Amino acid sequence: GAGVSQSPSNKVTEKGKDVELRCDPISGHTALYWYRQSLGQGLEFLIYFQGNSAPDKSGLPSDRFSAERTGGSVSTLTIQRTQQEDSAVYLCASSLVWAGGINEQYFGPGTRLTVT
Amino acid sequence: AQKVTQAQTEISVVEKEDVTLDCVYETRDTTYYLFWYKQPPSGELVFLIRRNSFDEQNEISGRYSWNFQKSTSSFNFTITASQVVDSAVYFCALSAHPNFGNEKLTFGTGTRLTIIP
Numbered sequence: 001g002a003g004v005s006q007s008p009s010n011k012v013t014e015k016g017k018d019v020e021l022r023c024d025p026i027s028g029h030t031a032l033y034w035y036r037q038s039l040g041q042g043l044e045f046l047i048y049f050q051g052n053s054a055p056d057k058s059g060l061p062s063d064r065f066s067a068e069r070t071g072g073s074v075s076t077l078t079i080q081r082t083q084q085e086d087s088a089v090y091l092c093a094s095s096l097v098w099a100g101g102i103n104e105q106y107f108g109p110g111t112r113l114t115v116t
Numbered sequence: 117a118q119k120v121t122q123a124q125t126e127i128s129v130v131e132k133e134d135v136t137l138d139c140v141y142e143t144r145d146t147t148y149y150l151f152w153y154k155q156p157p158s159g160e161l162v163f164l165i166r167r168n169s170f171d172e173q174n175e176i177s178g179r180y181s182w183n184f185q186k187s188t189s190s191f192n193f194t195i196t197a198s199q200v201v202d203s204a205v206y207f208c209a210l211s212a213h214p215n216f217g218n219e220k221l222t223f224g225t226g227t228r229l230t231i232i233p
Contacts, residue, residue: 033220043207043223056218091161097217104151105219107161 002026004108006092012114013082021077021111025094032075033095033105034059034067038088046090049075050097082115089113118143118210122224129198130232137193137227139208145169150184150191151209151221161207167191195229203231 005024013019025032034046048056049069060066064083069075079086089112093105119142129135141150152164165175167184175182179196195202205228209221 031217031219035221042225043209043221045220045222048218048220050217056220059220089159093161095219104163104166105221106163107153109158109160 004092004094004106006090006108006111008111009109010112010114012116015084015115016081018078018080019082019113021079021090021113023075023077023092023094023108025073025075025092026096026106027073028096029094029106030072030097031095031105032069033093034075034077035091035093036088037091037110041088043091046077079113082113084115087113087115118145118148118212118222120208120210120222120224122206122208122227124227125225126228126230128230128232131200132197134194134196135198135229137195137206137208137229139191139193139224141189141191141208141210143210143212145212148210148212149219151211152182152191152193153207153209153223154204155207155226156204164193198229198231200231200233203229205229 007022032049037043045059047054047067051072052069064080067077089110091110092108095105096103121140148169150167154162154164172184181194183192205226207226208224211219211221
């Protein structure tokens with residue numbers, strides 16, 4: 001079946017502009033995660049969704065970052081007033097949560113964000 | 117807090133050699149999961165293995181094997197008879213379970229493996 005998809009694959013924006021990054025998880029996966037991969041910080045967790053709720057937002061670096069998920073499916077990560085330090089690859093992952101446990105996370109190809 | 121250390125930043129070996137990637141973790145939780153992911157040049161993270169803290173059995177999958185030792189908090193990954201296609205960055209990761217359902221991953225800094233033909 002289809003894997004996790006993300007769009008756009010590349011985004012170049014000017015400092016101070018807002019950007020929206022989209023994630024389409026694997027169908028039926030109720031858990032969704034956003035991570036960021038940058039040269040200076042490595043791979044770091046941003047936010048976790050279970051269904052449409054985000055019980056863990058502890059990784060969001062500032063209040064310029066927000067995310068939502070609708071219909072238990074698509075998620076959007078929004079960065080307002082982008083700064084150069086926001087330049088990174090933003091990765092989305094989803095996993096299946098069921099009564100017997102939790103399955104592994106499957107990652108999308110990422111969105112490479114460049115803030116000029 | 118959790119921490120994962122991959123001390124080897126870069127490793128280069130000649131094709132067909134065996135290679136071991138080291139991973140050391142820290143957590144105060146008694147229930148946790150350990151993972152290895154592969155990131156080839158294409159960039160997409162590929163899941164390799166997931167182990168829970170109660171299962172210390174070593175695992176073998178083809179040319180890949182994993183050695184989990186709680187006594188040394190290590191979860192090492194060995195590739196036998198390496199191939200050029202194994203060239204990638206490999207990440208070790210940890211997830212603790214204070215709240216069921218949230219398996220957010222704490223990643224190591226990765227080891228870049230280059231297989232020389």
